[in-house]
Amino acid sequence: MHHPWSQDRYIDTIRFAATAHNGQLVTGTDLPYLLHINLVAMEVIAALAAESGRDGDLAVGCALLHDVLEDTSITYTEVTQHFGEAIAAGVLALTKDLGLPKDQQMADSLQRIQQQPHEVWMVKLADRICNLQPPPAHWSAERVQYYRNEARLIYATLGVASPFLADRLLQKIAAYH
Numbered sequence: 474m475h476h477p478w479s480q481d482r483y484i485d486t487i488r489f490a491a492t493a494h495n496g497q498l499v500t501g502t503d504l505p506y507l508l509h510i511n512l513v514a515m516e517v518i519a520a521l522a523a524e525s526g527r528d529g530d531l532a533v534g535c536a537l538l539h540d541v542l543e544d545t546s547i548t549y550t551e552v553t554q555h556f557g558e559a560i561a562a563g564v565l566a567l568t569k570d571l572g573l574p575k576d577q578q579m580a581d582s583l584q585r586i587q588q589q590p591h592e593v594w595m596v597k598l599a600d601r602i603c604n605l606q607p608p609p610a611h612w613s614a615e616r617v618q619y620y621r622n623e624a625r626l627i628y629a630t631l632g633v634a635s636p637f638l639a640d641r642l643l644q645k646i647a648a649y650h
Contacts, residue, residue, distance in 0.1 A: 477521050478529030486537040487511075489555060493545040501609050506544075509603060510537055516599035516638065523637040532592035535563040539596050542568040563593040567600070579623055583630045594634035598642055601627050605645035621649050 490510050497506035514536040521529050534556055541547040542564055553561035566585040569578045586597050601624050608617045624646050632639035 477525075477527055478518070478533040482530055483514075483533055483537070486534050486556065487514075490537045490541060493541045493547045497544065506540075510540065512603040513537075513539060513596065513599045516602050516641065517595055520595055520599070520635050520637040524635060527595075528590065528592050531559055531563065531590060532595050534560040535567065535593055535596045536599060538564045539567045539600060543571075559590075563589050563596070566593055567596055579626065583627065586631065591634035594631040595638055597627060598631055598635055598638035602638065602641050602645050605642075605649045608649075617650065621646060624649070 487507075487510075491507050494506045494510065498504060499506055499509055514533055517532050517536040518529075521527050521532060538552060538556065538560065541552065542549060549561055549565055552564055566589045567582070570581050571578070573581055583597075586593055605620075605624060608620065612620075624642065628639060628642050628646065632642065
C-alpha cells in the first residue's frame with residue numbers, strides 16, 4: 474500500500490514532538506499531551522486516505538508539530554532547520570498570536586492559515602475536530618456556545634480545503650454541548 478506521507482518522516486517528527494511536549498498533559502486529564510497530537514495526525518491521515526493529490530508529508534508534519542511553537546520552548550528556527558520552511562511556515566500559521574487580544578486571535582490565525590497550502594488548513598480542521606470533546610465541567614453555557622461558534626467559523630473559512638474533514642467537523646459541531 475502506498476502512503477502519501479513518509480513513515481520514516483512520521484517517526485522523526487513524532488519523536489521531535491514527544492520531546493518538545495514531554496511532561497505536558499491534555500487539559501483536565503492525566504493523559505500525555507502527545508495523545509492530542511496523535512489524534513490530530515490520525516484525522517489528517519484519514520483525510521489523506523479519502524482525498525488524493527495532497528502533500529502528505531506537509532499535512533502530517535504540520536499536524537504532529539502544530540502546537541510546538543505555541544506550547545513549548547521550540548523556536549521557529551529550530552522547526553525550520555529540522556523540517557524545512559514549508560512545515561515551519563505551516564506551524565507558524567497554526568500558532569495563535571498571544572500578543573493579540575483573545576477575541577482577535579482566531580480571526581488572525583485563520584487569515585494566516587488561508588495564506589498556506591490546503592494541507593495546513595486540514596490541520597486546523599482536524600485540530601478542532603479533536604478539541605470538540607465534552608467541554609470542561611467548569612465552562613459556562615456561554616463559553617461552550619462561543620467555542621461552538623468558533624468551530625463554525627473554522628468550518629466556514631477552511632472547510633473547502635477538505636470535504637472529508639469538513640463533514641467530520643460538522644458532525645462534531647452538531648454533537649457538541
